[in-house]
Amino acid sequence: MTEQTIIAGCLHSDAASQRELYNRYSPKMLSVCYRFAHNREDAEDMLQEGFIKVFTQMHTFQNKGAFEGWIRRIIVHTCINFLKKHKKFSDSIDLAYATTLSVKEETMPSIMQAKQVVECIRLLPMGYRTVLNLYAIEGFSHREIGNMLDIEESTSRSQYTRAKAMLETVLIKKRIIERPKEDLNWLMALK
Secondary structure, eight states: OOHHHHHHHHHTTOHHHHHHHHHHHHHHHHHHHHHHOSSHHHHHHHHHHHHHHHHHTGGGOOSSSOHHHHHHHHHHHHHHHHHHHTTOOOSOOOTHHHHHOOOOOOOOOSSOOHHHHHHHHHTSOHHHHHHHIIIIITOOOHHHHHHHHTOOHHHHHHHHHHHHHHHHHHHHHTTSOOOTTOOOGGGGGGO
């Protein structure tokens, strides 16, 4: 089935088209949810809620931009709403927490894998993790993040700066990177 055929079928509530859409995009979208979630169960709940919204809002897709990007945006907003609804997001994190983060010392392969980085991101406090995901990985501006999370734009910027510093510390402790000031722009490749 082509993407256009799937979209047309979903617009007519065709179960086979909906199943094809879900099977095609759910693995990538689950990884998006997993970056925001506390655990796999929360990620699966986010994914399910997100796809319900995708199917009910299918009529709003206007073929402007990538269909996958449209789905991703709905999933990201669903994740944020899930965190707010379940009070799992905190917009302010005490810097003292950064020094108490425990990281298991392990031997890591020399080539960094995306899964390892995602696991390191998941060690960050929820506020840091959320802003880092939204800005560095999903590409939202600090203004958009502020609006989504009901925080000031400056709070988003400071959370992002602190998240990068804490992630750098975690990556060094896990021996995934060696230099303290190694550029973290490779986060953009995690999409």
